[in-house]
Amino acid sequence: AAPGGERSSQAELLVASNRGPVSFAIGDDGELLARRGGGGLVSGLAQVVQDTPDGDGELLWVCTALSEADRRAARSAPGGRLDQVGFDTGGASVKMLDLDRVLFDRAYNAVANRTLWFVLHLLHSPSMEPSFGASFRRDWAAYEHYNSAFAEALAEQAAPGACVLVQDYHLTLVPALLRQTRPDLRIAHFSHTPWSPPEYFRMLPDSVAAAILQGMLGADRLGFLAPAWAAAFRDCCAEILGAQIEGDTVSAGGRSVRTSLYPLGVDAPELRDRASHPDVRARAAELRELAGDCRLVVRVDRTELSKNIVRGLDAYREFLRAHPEWHGRVMHLVCAYPSRHDLPEYREYTAAVQRLAAEIEDEFGTDTWLPVHLEISDDFPRSLAAMTLADVLVVNPIRDGMNLVAKEGMVVSAEGAVLVLSREAGACSEMAADALVVNPYDVTATADAMYAGLTMAPAERRARAGRLATVAGALPPRAWFGAQLAEIRSGP
Numbered sequence: 131a132a133p134g135g136e137r138s139s140q141a142e143l144l145v146a147s148n149r150g151p152v153s154f155a156i157g158d159d160g161e162l163l164a165r166r167g168g169g170g171l172v173s174g175l176a177q178v179v180q181d182t183p184d185g186d187g188e189l190l191w192v193c194t195a196l197s198e199a200d201r202r203a204a205r206s207a208p209g210g211r212l213d214q215v216g217f218d219t220g221g222a223s224v225k226m227l228d229l230d231r232v233l234f235d236r237a238y239n240a241v242a243n244r245t246l247w248f249v250l251h252l253l254h255s256p257s258m259e260p261s262f263g264a265s266f267r268r269d270w271a272a273y274e275h276y277n278s279a280f281a282e283a284l285a286e287q288a289a290p291g292a293c294v295l296v297q298d299y300h301l302t303l304v305p306a307l308l309r310q311t312r313p314d315l316r317i318a319h320f321s322h323t324p325w326s327p328p329e330y331f332r333m334l335p336d337s338v339a340a341a342i343l344q345g346m347l348g349a350d351r352l353g354f355l356a357p358a359w360a361a362a363f364r365d366c367c368a369e370i371l372g373a374q375i376e377g378d379t380v381s382a383g384g385r386s387v388r389t390s391l392y393p394l395g396v397d398a399p400e401l402r403d404r405a406s407h408p409d410v411r412a413r414a415a416e417l418r419e420l421a422g423d424c425r426l427v428v429r430v431d432r433t434e435l436s437k438n439i440v441r442g443l444d445a446y447r448e449f450l451r452a453h454p455e456w457h458g459r460v461m462h463l464v465c466a467y468p469s470r471h472d473l474p475e476y477r478e479y480t481a482a483v484q485r486l487a488a489e490i491e492d493e494f495g496t497d498t499w500l501p502v503h504l505e506i507s508d509d510f511p512r513s514l515a516a517m518t519l520a521d522v523l524v525v526n527p528i529r530d531g532m533n534l535v536a537k538e539g540m541v542v543s544a545e546g547a548v549l550v551l552s553r554e555a556g557a558c559s560e561m562a563a564d565a566l567v568v569n570p571y572d573v574t575a576t577a578d579a580m581y582a583g584l585t586m587a588p589a590e591r592r593a594r595a596g597r598l599a600t601v602a603g604a605l606p607p608r609a610w611f612g613a614q615l616a617e618i619r620s621g622p
């Protein structure tokens with residue numbers, strides 16, 4: 131039987147993720163202000179909770195308090211149940227875990243973001259870093275505690291036989307931990323990131339690499355965004371755990387677990403509707419005035435190392451150097467959301483982006499021409515407005531689970547934007563036919579693709595953009611979530 135809690139207060143469907151659908155800020159007069167949580171995972175799932183599929187009953191979202199304001203909100207609600215004290219959680223029932231601040235910092239910043247994120251996105255240089263000593267062992271112990279706290283909360287809140295959908299690299303140990311106490315549950319894990327090949331993943335200490343894979347294999351189903359990431363995960367299981375691989379199924383430790391693909395897309399009608407709202411139109415008008423008659427090369431990213439913003443700016447500089455005929459006729463609009471600024475690597479990266487944008491401005495800017503415009507802010511309507519105006523949309527990550535900007539941008543593009551797309555983005559497995567595909571490390575090839583995009587014949591770019599918009603809307607969040615739920619419920 132399910133431990134703890136009344137049956138009536140338990141949920142049939144649970145989602146677990148580090149970042150929840152709501153975050154808090156403290157207003158001028160000290161009150162808590164609820165805001166929508168950020169990031170691709172939340173954008174995908176937030177829509178789903180507004181209309182939990184018929185017959186599922188209540189969906190409970192378990193997440194962590196990320197800031198002091200979040201902790202205050204979590205403490206003010208009995209058992210961290212934010213919805214029960216009237217906070218606007220966007221329609222979800224939310225349990226926010228108020229974990230010890232130091233433990234959270236070690237698990238989230240030191241392990242999840244500074245180590246696992248780097249390994250999964252190939253951001254470490256193996257010859258230089260990292261080195262896993264005593265402080266990493268201490269941080270890893272915090273990550274284990276953090277995963278246990280989630281597993282305990284889920285075990286307590288889940289009704290008998292409930293479905294639990296665990297999200298991402300923060301929570302790799304949860305499936306196996308949860309299975310130990312609640313074998314009655316149907317458990318899925320979804321990776322929103324890429325996965326790295328075994329020769330790179332093995333950079334982690336052996337016990338850690340094995341614990342992550344075994345933890346995930348505690349699930350009934352494992353979901354990935356693109357074929358290459360699922361294949362890399364299976365290769366890691368074969369090489370590190372000695373697992374048997376048959377097709378898309380991994381067998382190890384007496385369990386067989388299927389790896390499935392769910393290439394998350396965007397809700398095209400809803401996004402187009404959002405783009406037609408007055409706030410987005412007003413911002414589009416401001417940006418159009420700023421750009422004057424210039425054609426627009428646009429990018430929208432978090433200030434994130436894997437997004438490869440510096441090489442993108444370098445490529446734009448090479449393009450301007452190679453094509454003086456474009457001086458005065460093009461502007462690069464860079465919208466960057468501040469991200470993970472608790473980590474020095476991210477602060478330094480943001481500074482590098484700012485420096486390079488300033489150098490381009492110094493080299494080419496005139497009294498009448500702004501060659502590049504960088505905005506570091508989290509103004510979503512402004513980014514959406516930028517995407518509607520794009521002539522060329524640049525998405526050149528070193529690696530990316532999917533990259534929803536590639537999809538959002540093509541859906542709202544009014545100009546029939548040309549998509550310059552990294553071959554290392556998950557989105558490339560669906561969008562390669564009509565994008566200009568680039569090697570993200572090759573700055574010159576990226577510069578050439580910008581030029582090809584700006585000079586593409588209007589009929590061709592519109593035809594390509596139309597097909598890309600169709601692909602982008604193929605698996606919107608509700609269908610993406612519904613398909614996972616159907617598979618997890620369908621049994622072994």
Ligand code: F6P
Nearest residue numbers: 149169170171172298322323531
């Ligand atoms: O897997 C990617 C992800 O978890 C997405 O939610 C989002 O793109 C990003 O990472 C958010 O990171 P953070 O929650 O650390 O800001």
